[in-house]
Structures are given as C-alpha cells and as structure tokens.
Amino acid sequence: MGVLPKKVDFIIPADTGINKIEKLLIGGVEQSILIQGENKNHPVLLFLHGGPSMPLPGLSCRGRDYVLATNTKELVKHFVVVFWDQRGTGKSYHSSIPRETMRLTQFISDAVELVDYLRAGFNTEKLFLAGHSWGSVLGLHLVKDYPEKFFSYVGLSQIVSWVENDRLSLQWVKEEAKRRGNKKAMQELDAVGQPPFLESFEQWGVLRRWQARFNSMFFSDEQTKSPGMGRLAKIMLQSPDYSLKDIYHSLYKGFKLVYHMPFIDDLSNFNFRESGLKLTVPITFIHGRHDVHVVGSQVEDYYNRLEAPYGKQLIWVENSSHAFHPDDASVIEKVLIEEKNRGGACHRPKFVESNNTDIL
Template sequence: MRITTAHGIDESSFVPIGGIDQWVSIRGEDRSNPVILEIHGGPGASNLIHIPRTRAWERHFTIVRWDMRGAGKTFSAHGPSGQGELTLSRLYADALELTDHIRARLGVPKVLLLANSFGTVTGLRLARDHPERYSAYVGTDQNIIAGGRDSSAYDALLTRLRGAGKHKQLSRLTALGPDRTAWSPEEWSRYAKTVVTTDPLTYDTMKTVVIRSLWFSPLHTLRDLRAYLKGMTFSEQLGPQAMSLDEYAEGTAFDLPVFLFQGADDVLTPPAPARRFHDALTAPVKDFALIPDAAHFASFRHPDHFLDLLLTRVRPVVTGSAAKG
C-alpha cells in the first residue's frame, strides 16, 4: 500500500466542497502519469475500500478517490444532519468543484473521468457537458436510463424469480411495476438488493469482492465500516431521483473520447443498453468492451483485466503514447 517512489503522491484529507468538508484521497507512483477522478457508485459506496485490489492501477495513473456527501468518511465525519442537500444536482456541482481543485492541486489541464455503477449517472452528464475539464470518459457498470422505456433488467429479474420459484419475492417485485419513477427509495433499494442476491455471479462478487474489501480494508476502522453501511442507507434517496432521466434526450453527442467497459454478465446494469447507447453516441473516439466472467462490479472483480483496458485503449488516446512498462 505504501507509495515510496521519488515522484509519487499519497495524500488524504478533507477538502471544502459545496459548503462541507469532503474526504479526498490522491495516490500514484508518478505525478507525470494521467490523473483519474473516480466517481463511485452505490449510491453512497466509497471506492476507498478497493484500493488494495486496484493498487496496480497507481503505477500508471494518479488516482483521485472521493467520498462524496452521503458516503464513507464524509458521511462518518458529519453524520446524517451534516450532509447538506443530497441531490443529483448537488453531487454534479460538487464534482465540478472537486475537478477544478484537482486540476489546480496537480497542475493538470484535464483529468480522466472514471465512473462506476450509480456514479455513471453523474459521470456521463459531466462528460457530456464539460469536455474542457475532462480528457476522456470511462464508464463501467454503466447505467443507461432511457426515460423509462427500457425495462429489460426488471423483466429479467421477474423471469429469474419465476424460474426459481421465489413466489413471495416475485409478488413484491411485480407489485412495484416497471415504472421506476414511481418507486420510493425503499422500493428502489429492495429491487437492487433482490437483483444482487438472486443472480449467482453477482452475489458471489458481492461476497468475495465487495464485502471482503469492506471487511479487510486497511484504511477503515470498525466504526468507519459501520458508518459506510449507514451512509449507503442514507444515500438510497438518490436512487429514485435518477429514474426520470433520459440519457438519449440529454444528448448523444460528446466532444471527448468515450469508453464503456461492461461486465458481460451484468444483470443490474446489463450490457445491452450500454451497447445501444455506445452505438448511438458520437465522439472523437469511442470504444466498447465486455469483461468476461464479470457481472456488476466488473472493474473490481477483474482489476487486472480492467487495467489492461485502461492501458491499451484509454491511455494511448489521452496521452498520445503507449503506457510505460
């Protein structure tokens, strides 16, 4: 975990963002490497727990990991009453403010935007609106919210429950209906948890990757871990806010390179809608890849494969040269 290289960086602190202090970690072995800003998912699921799994990424990139309001150490420091406004618009504004802080702190004109899972809702909007701040966009576990027109993941869940004879769960989920804009935060959370626990590969990834990373994180105390889980519950209110978005209506024209790397067997954010969006968008460079033997959390289940995608497909585009050995 230690970074001892002469030109490395390893600093973590609270940074004033949007009126509250928010936790920001900056790590990398060479400050001349491209800078990545991670937008974590959940909502409320900090990526700090995955640093040991993604340690190799820091040899090729300087990575900024941010516990946004409602998540991780930011939630732990201020509690529920100290998070301020928790809306998608506020997170978007926070991300822009943090981006400018990073650009000034590290002396770079642009940063590479890497968003995963629920973070892709904010990440895609940042990329679309601000090519002057970001060198490229990489989305993984990419959400494509199409104004309620795509219910394929919901339909697949009902089919899976029906086939497994899970009649009580089937009844509860059928009662919700496919219109996610009508769901409460609790219903949105129940749906997501049912998807995760009823798909063997996703459930295995949750147990062996996410929960294991959470439990054995060297950067968190037991108190931090309790706060981590409470932050995720607190942040569930963000889920339904996103369901009325329409990525196609917001725009498919991007003025920066766009990369979508999706788990081939993801049932929470299936690859098919991401592929359709990729095919519809225009960008200076665009690329799509499936990560085999991966459901949701693809980049953390197979961090070496994901790093290879970053080095062979993304880094040459943003730097104009191949990665260093």
C-alpha cells in the first residue's frame, strides 16, 4: 500500500521493539491505532491528534520523524508511542458510523476506553499523554476527570475555550482582511456576528474559510519557511499504510461526518477556565509564538489561573503558528522525553512553575 511510498526515517528493531497497527472495537466502532517503540517495556505515550478529522500524527506516520506536532525518531527510543486515528477519520472511518455518535462526550469515552486498553495491555497503571489542538480538548478532559491514569500531560496548541478562541481568531482575521484590503472578507466577517456561531453550519464556516484563505495555521518569514499543507499532505501520501481512500476519508468524508450542528454546539459548551482550574498531574503547555489559529493569549491566561500542585510550565516556540515547524517539533520531542526522564508525577517536584521560551 501507499500512494507515493518513501523510505522511512527510522526502523524499529524487530527483536526488542514493537511496530504494529491494531484494530480495536472502541465505543462500538472499529478503530485503529499505531504502536511504535524500540523497547516494548518502555512507558506508553498516547498522542491525540487534532482536527477533528486531521489524523496527524496518526496511522499514516509509521516510520516518519516529523509528524506535524512532534518529531518521532528519538521519541520511540524512550516510549512506546501510540498514535490513534480517532472515530470517523483515516483508518477509523466507516460509512456506517451513526452521525449522532460524533459528539464530544463520545470522543472522550472512546479515549478513556483506549487508555484502559493500553493500561491493561502494557500492564501499567499510568500513561504519558499529549494532545494537539482538538486533541488537547480531549487531553484536558482526560487529565481533569481521570488524573490517576496519567503520569503527566503535554498540551500542544492548547484550546481552553472554543468560543473564546473564535472571538480572538475573528479579531485577527478582520485585522488581516483590512491589512490585505480584502473587501469581500471584511463584508462577510462583519455580517457573521459574534461567537458562538450556532445559527447554522454556514455561519460557523465563515471564520474557518477566511482562516484557511489567510493561512492562519502556518508561519513564514524571511528566516523561517513554513512546512505548509503540501508537506502535511506528503506525510499521508508517502505512508506505507495509507491509501487514497484513507486520505479522502480523513480530509473530506470524515470532515463532513463530524461537523454537524449538535457537535458544533458541544464545542461551544466547554470552558476550562471555569471547569478545569485545578489539575493534579504535571502540566506542560507548548504554543507557537505566532499561532493565530489557536490564539496564545487564552492559554497564557489559563496557565496563570491554573492551580497545578505537581507543577506546570508554559513553553513558547519561536518558529511556529498552529502547525509546528520541524525545528519546534524537535523541541516538543525533547520536552516529552524530559517528561519521561523526570518520571512524570512520580518524581517531578511539587509546586514547580516555569514560563520559558527555551528550557532545554
């Protein structure tokens, strides 16, 4: 399989390691996970992808180093790394999935079921957890409600409140439209009103459309070249495990399946500044300095309010917006490895707090 197969960036040793795709029945739906690690006895790191329906990192990332939200080549030397194509996307898309199951509570339930499967399968009480963007919504829900199951949590491009982020993003998009002199954008954005956008899917989509047109996910300047959508598409196209159908299911069919008004309403109803101000695992947030897709000021505000008795840190990386530049993905990888070396909640000192741009 593979549309444009390419030599992998690393190989897992067969004698000591683990490198496999598993199909599991999760929440009544067949879903797939990729497990990679040079030593099957190492701690388990579960990484939750964004989107929904943007399964990077996911099953298309076997043997790949750069996977949008981290690098992986060194990570697999320290962890058993688990990537999961979530319900309704990639290898976990099925046309038979009832649309009414594509709800926030079901995604959280699926994640808990997977966590418990991994805990039992690897005979461990706790996992390390990371989540990017939409995956960070699931991640914070998990560590808030089930802290006993996790050593620590790393939130990448952390979403704190979808509605507040829409408000901040709308401000940026309007300013960008004015800067570019785009009258059509200014008219549509003025007419759309203020979030939450719950009147219709069309209303909700206006902001997303202009975010995409104005390239809010990527940062480039004279010194920094963004990875761009082309490089992200290549990850899927060059995967030994993904077909064109899997890509279609990720970027089109899965998107249409998940984004319906009841799910959009779910997104308007969580706000961790109100419901998640104390977390009892070590917490790390890593955010692109130039992220205007998930605006950094909301995670900074949440970080300052957050009570985290086992320690918290906020790390800014300098070359990224929402999609992490490969150099910053390498920083993320190092932070995750350092988290493992600290032993997560077992050995990290209480009341550690830092707000660094270059901690390593």
